Amino acid sequence: xxxxxxxxxxxxxxxxxxxxxxxxxxxxxxxxxxxxxxxxxxxxxxxxxxxxxxxxxxxxxxxxxxxxxxxxxxxxxxxxxxxxxxxxxxxxxxxxxxxxxxxxxxxxxxxxxxxxxxxxxxxxxxxxxxxxxxxxxxxxxxxx
Numbered sequence: 688x689x690x691x692x693x694x695x696x697x698x699x700x701x702x703x704x705x706x707x708x709x710x711x712x713x714x715x716x717x718x719x720x721x722x723x724x725x726x727x728x729x730x731x732x733x734x735x736x737x738x739x740x741x742x743x744x745x746x747x748x749x750x751x752x753x754x755x756x757x758x759x760x761x762x763x764x765x766x767x768x769x770x771x772x773x774x775x776x777x778x779x780x781x782x783x784x785x786x787x788x789x790x791x792x793x794x795x796x797x798x799x800x801x802x803x804x805x806x807x808x809x810x811x812x813x814x815x816x817x818x819x820x821x822x823x824x825x826x827x828x829x830x831x
Contacts, residue, residue, distance in 0.1 A: 688781055688813045691757045694721040694734065695820055701726040705820045708734035708758045710742040710751070717754070718742035734758060735766035739773050752776045759817040761788030761810060767796040770806065777807040781817025 694707025698721040710718040720737035724730060735758055743749045755777040756770065761784040770778060778797075780790065789796045790808055797808055 688757050688759070688779065688817070690716060690719065691734075691759045691781070692813070692816060692820065694719050695759045695817075696721075698722045698734070699824065705824050706734045706758065706760045708738040708756060710738050710754050710756050712742075712746070712754045717745045731765065733763070733766050735762055736769050739769050739775075743773065750774050755779060757812075760784050760821060761790050761792055763787045764789045764794075764796060771796065771802050771804050774804050775806050777809075779809045779812050781811070781813050782821065783810060783814070783818075 690709045691707040694709065695705040698705045698707065701723065703722040703725045707721045709716050718738045718741035720734050720741060722734050723732040723737060735756060738756060739751065742751060742754060752774045753776055756775055757779045759781040761780050761782065762770065767789045778790065783792050785792050787793060790810060797805055
């Protein structure tokens with residue numbers, strides 16, 4: 688999660704919401720990304736989606752059942768859909784997202800629906816650190 692937080696800080700350079708993700712296979716980081724919605728002017732450029740794309744390219748396989756993705760914020764519906772469709776093996780996330788989280792906060796796409804793939808999840812890892820970077824970002828936005 689510390690590596691995902693490093694990625695999140697990179698998003699601040701382009702005024703993107705500071706969310707980071709890393710994909711790990713056999714204990715080795717194979718992909719990393721941060722939000723680039725503002726940088727790319729692309730609503731789908733979430734850290735998770737970008738990291739999944741990099742991981743599938745690295746492995747030359749879209750099937751990611753043997754990887755864990757670490758994300759600093761509870762994934763949204765789009766990102767959970769990407770994880771379901773790429774057959775992610777495990778998700779570990781930091782802060783819960785009461786407004787948009789789809790791994791238990793607003794809904795739980797992994798448990799409450801009959802999709803063709805389910806995966807292990809663990810939320811609240813380094814929750815304070817992961818939440819603080821986002822809270823601080825939006826406090827600064829409101830000041831401006």
